[in-house]
Amino acid sequence: MGQNPNLALHRDVEFIKHLDRLGFDEAWVGEHHSCGSELISDPALFLAHVAPQTSHIKLGTGVLSLPYHNPLWVADRIILLDHLTRGRIMLGLGPGALTTDAYMIGLDPLEQRNALEEDVDVLKRLLDGETVSIKTARYELVEARTQLRPYSNFELGVAAVASPTGPRIAGKYGAGMLSIGATMSALTPDGVDTLGIHWDVYEQRARQFGQAADRSSWRLVGPMHIAETREQARKDVEHGIDAWFDYFQDVQAAVHFEVAGKTTEERINFVVDSGLGVIGTPEDAIQQIRTLQDQSKGGFGAYMIMTHEWANWSSTLHSFELFAERVAPVFQGQLESLQGSADWAATERGRLGGAQVKSVENAIERHRRETESVSS
Numbered sequence: 001m002g003q004n005p006n007l008a009l010h011r012d013v014e015f016i017k018h019l020d021r022l023g024f025d026e027a028w029v030g031e032h033h034s035c036g037s038e039l040i041s042d043p044a045l046f047l048a049h050v051a052p053q054t055s056h057i058k059l060g061t062g063v064l065s066l067p068y069h070n071p072l073w074v075a076d077r078i079i080l081l082d083h084l085t086r087g088r089i090m091l092g093l094g095p096g097a098l099t100t101d102a103y104m105i106g107l108d109p110l111e112q113r114n115a116l117e118e119d120v121d122v123l124k125r126l127l128d129g130e131t132v133s134i135k136t137a138r139y140e141l142v143e144a145r146t147q148l149r150p151y152s153n154f155e156l157g158v159a160a161v162a163s164p165t166g167p168r169i170a171g172k173y174g175a176g177m178l179s180i181g182a183t184m185s186a187l188t189p190d191g192v193d194t195l196g197i198h199w200d201v202y203e204q205r206a207r208q209f210g211q212a213a214d215r216s217s218w219r220l221v222g223p224m225h226i227a228e229t230r231e232q233a234r235k236d237v238e239h240g241i242d243a244w245f246d247y248f249q250d251v252q253a254a255v256h257f258e259v260a261g262k263t264t265e266e267r268i269n270f271v272v273d274s275g276l277g278v279i280g281t282p283e284d285a286i287q288q289i290r291t292l293q294d295q296s297k298g299g300f301g302a303y304m305i306m307t308h309e310w311a312n313w314s315s316t317l318h319s320f321e322l323f324a325e326r327v328a329p330v331f332q333g334q335l336e337s338l339q340g341s342a343d344w345a346a347t348e349r350g351r352l353g354g355a356q357v358k359s360v361e362n363a364i365e366r367h368r369r370e371t372e373s374v375s376s
Contacts, residue, residue, distance in 0.1 A: 005039055008039060011313065012039075013049065013050055015317075016050050020054040020056060020057040022320060027058075028061070029059070029060070033100075034101050035252050043061040044061055044081050047089065048085075060090030060155075061078075064094070065095065071123040071126060072141055076148070079146055079150050083150075087154065090157060092158070093157070095159075096112055099253045115138065122134060124173055127150065129145070132145070157170070157176035157177065159180055161180045161181045162181055164197065171202040171203065171213065172209045174214070176217035177202055178304070182194075182220035182292060183292070184257065195220070195295050196296075199298075215299055215301060216300075216301035217301055218296075218302075224279075224306075225279050225311055226282050226322050227318070228322075230280045236315040236319075237311055239312045239315070240310045240311065244308050259276070275288075282326035285323060289327070
């Protein structure tokens with residue numbers, strides 16, 4: 001709060017362009033309509049604006065709040081975006097995280113998750129080319145169909161936070177799962193393993209509906225800010241972590257995402273000590289992801305950094321640079337062959353170095369003989 005919102009939106013655009021240059025695989029953008037801090041009301045429109053300014057990064061609605069919309073128009077718009085980006089789009093869906101958003105359109109928060117299950121079924125049929133006639137409490141479709149077929153077999157993902165709704169839907173359709181609550185297990189009063197529940201429900205539903213339970217399409221989400229030292233990282237986040245905590249403690253009615261602490265130091269300690277996120281070094285980030293790998297009991301496909309603006313603009317960019325440089329390669333198999341090449345070269349250094357010295361000596365001697373021969 002208190003920042004120029006127009007500048008903030010354009011900074012978001014520059015941020016995704018930065019990720020694109022660093023080689024990040026994906027950027028996901030959510031949908032929010034209230035509470036004053038999360039400014040992007042239409043992720044598809046925002047991504048359509050960003051797409052021509054980037055070259056390779058895939059762009060996802062993370063997430064589009066499907067119960068707020070008519071599924072026919074969602075299908076039409078995402079197909080259009082799929083064509084305009086030539087297959088770089090991903091469709092992430094959720095029930096809507098802000099109860100104030102639902103309240104403004106007369107949608108009972110108690111019905112949001114049921115509505116999501118109902119609407120994903122309709123949307124999936126439309127995307128598959130079916131003609132759909134249905135009447136629900138929120139809309140009616142009469143022989144509805146999309147006139148344009150998708151450009152690509154774009155990925156469908158469903159958010160999973162606290163309830164089993166997301167994993168149920170994702171499993172039913174063999175869709176990707178976005179575990180927004182991946183690092184939240186430590187925050188639950190009874191220590192419930194949210195991550196384990198997500199996968200168990202997903203796997204059960206996939207089996208029930210004849211889908212493959214594919215861990216490579218499972219994305220785990222958590223916040224991070226990293227710097228060269230832990231001390232520097234903690235200093236960096238003093239810039240904005242209080243505003244982030246104030247938002248979750250006093251503004252957004254997301255009681256499933258309880259955070260604790262009143263002073264800046266208490267809040268930083270809470271993030272680190274609870275395991276909610278990382279405020280530290282690249283090595284701390286690596287350890288966090290390895291911990292999640294172990295907790296997932298089988299692995300997952302991608303780690304997604306929840307953006308938060310804890311730090312100022314330059315420190316935020318540097319954090320993601322460090323992640324791309326020092327963290328991502330550890331998990332993408334980019335370092336082993338380099339280390340292997342270095343180890344092999346080290347073992348051969350003495351022998352090959354001696355041969356090189358001998359080669360230089362031979363060249364000097366040959367040149368000396370040739371010079372003497374010309375002189376005489």
